[in-house]
Amino acid sequence: MATFISHSIAETAALGEQWGRAASAGWLVGLSGDLGAGKTLLAGGLARGLGVTGRVPSPTFALVHEYPGGRLPLWHLDLYRLTTRAEIAAAGLESYLCRPQGVVVVEWIERWLEEQSGPLAPGVRMRRVEIKIAGDAERRITYEDFGG
Amino acid sequence: MTLLAIETSCDETGVAIIREGRVLSNVVASQTAIHAEYGGVVPELATREHLRNFMPVAAEALRQASVTPAGLDAVAVTRGPGLPSALLAGLKAGQALAFCLRKPIAGIHHLEAHLYSPWILADPPRGDFAQFEPSVSLVASGGHTLLVHVRGLFNHRVLGATLDDAAGECFDKIGKLMGLAYPAGAQIDRLAADGNPKAFQFPRPMLAEANDDFSFAGLKTSVRYFLEKNPGLLDDPRRLRDVCASAQAAIVEVLAGKTARAARRLGARCVTASGGVACNNALRRELAAACAQAGMRLRLAERVFSTDNAAMIGILAERKLMAGAGEMDLDAEIEPNWALPLA
Numbered sequence: 001m002a003t004f005i006s007h008s009i010a011e012t013a014a015l016g017e018q019w020g021r022a023a024s025a026g027w028l029v030g031l032s033g034d035l036g037a038g039k040t041l042l043a044g045g046l047a048r049g050l051g052v053t054g055r056v057p058s059p060t061f062a063l064v065h066e067y068p069g070g071r072l073p074l075w076h077l078d079l080y081r082l083t084t085r086a087e088i089a090a091a092g093l094e095s096y097l098c099r100p101q102g103v104v105v106v107e108w109i110e111r112w113l114e115e116q117s118g119p120l121a122p123g124v125r126m127r128r129v130e131i132k133i134a135g136d137a138e139r140r141i142t143y144e145d146f147g148g
Numbered sequence: 149m150t151l152l153a154i155e156t157s158c159d160e161t162g163v164a165i166i167r168e169g170r171v172l173s174n175v176v177a178s179q180t181a182i183h184a185e186y187g188g189v190v191p192e193l194a195t196r197e198h199l200r201n202f203m204p205v206a207a208e209a210l211r212q213a214s215v216t217p218a219g220l221d222a223v224a225v226t227r228g229p230g231l232p233s234a235l236l237a238g239l240k241a242g243q244a245l246a247f248c249l250r251k252p253i254a255g256i257h258h259l260e261a262h263l264y265s266p267w268i269l270a271d272p273p274r275g276d277f278a279q280f281e282p283s284v285s286l287v288a289s290g291g292h293t294l295l296v297h298v299r300g301l302f303n304h305r306v307l308g309a310t311l312d313d314a315a316g317e318c319f320d321k322i323g324k325l326m327g328l329a330y331p332a333g334a335q336i337d338r339l340a341a342d343g344n345p346k347a348f349q350f351p352r353p354m355l356a357e358a359n360d361d362f363s364f365a366g367l368k369t370s371v372r373y374f375l376e377k378n379p380g381l382l383d384d385p386r387r388l389r390d391v392c393a394s395a396q397a398a399i400v401e402v403l404a405g406k407t408a409r410a411a412r413r414l415g416a417r418c419v420t421a422s423g424g425v426a427c428n429n430a431l432r433r434e435l436a437a438a439c440a441q442a443g444m445r446l447r448l449a450e451r452v453f454s455t456d457n458a459a460m461i462g463i464l465a466e467r468k469l470m471a472g473a474g475e476m477d478l479d480a481e482i483e484p485n486w487a488l489p490l491a
Contacts, residue, residue, distance in 0.1 A: 035321050036369035040312055058313045058365070060321075061158060061291030063231050066485050092195040092233030136373055 013045035020049020030109030033131030073102035153462025156238030157230030161201035162458035165213035171273035172213035198237035224465030227255035228483030255476035266420040270450035284411035289423035290316035305491035308360025318364035343393030408438035422449035
């Protein structure tokens with residue numbers, strides 16, 4: 001388990017960007033954190049690190065945004081409007097959670113994992129990330145890698 | 149031309165029958181009513197619901213219009229952007245219908261349909277393109293917030309868009325922070341009507357910046373900090389209404405302010421607004437005031453055509469097909485990432 005303390009929006013985005021530059025195909029980044037913690041911000045940084053240009057808005061309503069333009073294809077999911085595995089599957093999102101050809105970043109990943117904290121399936125490499133609001137600008141970002 | 153239009157890009161399953169610019173029927177199987185019962189989350193969103201809803205909704209649209217499938221001259225369907233599995237449900241249904249009827253099918257851009265929806269009258273429901281004029285247009289909903297320069301009919305360029313949360317999403321998430329049920333936008337509008345919009349000062353993100361982009365994530369976060377620093381505030385119904393009014397004022401001032409400013413800069417004589425957030429009463433007032441001051445005409449989408457619906461898809465498709473545009477192959481694919489052209 002690693003911990004990163006971010007003091008600003010810029011630092012959170014930069015952490016994502018660093019992860020994006022190092023990302024390889026078949027990687028899933030699962031994000032947890034309250035409304036306003038900075039999940040979309042971190043995902044946006046990750047997209048930029050992969051070479052995605054342009055906006056990376058919140059996928060809350062669309063549920064999934066696809067970015068084919070970077071070094072690897074990126075899928076940005078948001079499970080905020082769904083609560084259980086059954087609902088996520090019914091929305092047709094299950095198939096996104098294992099994409100060997102690209103990178104997947106999922107906001108509100110706990111909605112999928114429910115009680116489980118480990119990897120999603122054999123062969124899936126996952127970084128489980130928790131963002132805690134520690135102050136008006138400060139965020140405590142902890143993460144742990146599973147699988148691979 | 150009699151046309152059956154299908155909309156399934158996100159939550160709503162919509163089917164409409166259009167004839168010569170008139171909306172003969174417009175049926176939406178809204179999942180929002182079901183959502184509210186679950187306090188902010190959505191059971192069986194999207195795909196499976198579209199499959200379940202499509203046949204009854206289509207049958208009802210045909211029945212209300214007194215049209216049989218054999219009486220259709222064309223089919224129209226939302227091809228993108230949207231949730232792939234949801235788009236696929238509508239696109240394949242439309243293609244199957246067009247194939248059986250041996251009629252053309254149009255693939256329509258969901259945001260383009262919103263963009264031209266202010267040119268649909270509600271009573272009686274029909275296209276009003278005789279009145280069309282170039283405009284600067286705000287499209288604001290739960291999933292989208294963009295500013296578009298409409299230079300002519302079907303000649304438009306995106307000026308700016310949200311960098312993070314959409315305006316409707318900001319309403320819903322601020323509502324969630326205040327403990328309101330989903331979807332919170334309409335409730336905030338209602339509660340804000342009796343609140344003081346100047347009671348609390350929230351930031352007006354990007355209002356002062358020279359570009360036409362929006363950002364609402366920071367506003368959401370500042371409401372969060374504010375509520376954490378003022379525990380118990382929400383227990384007082386009067387203060388709750390003040391928070392609603394103050395947060396709403398921040399969103400609405402940014403939307404109306406940037407729209408009016410872009411219109412002045414581009415010399416537009418008309419402003420339009422569409423999408424679910426265009427139902428918000430404060431936004432309608434703010435846009436009306438800004439346009440009156442600048443001597444610009446304001447054209448707001450009728451409420452029934454603001455949220456996702458198939459009538460706007462069909463009205464646009466009929467215009468396009470008549471102009472020899474919009475038709476797609478029977479095996480054409482969905483376009484989940486379809487973007488409008490940029491300025």
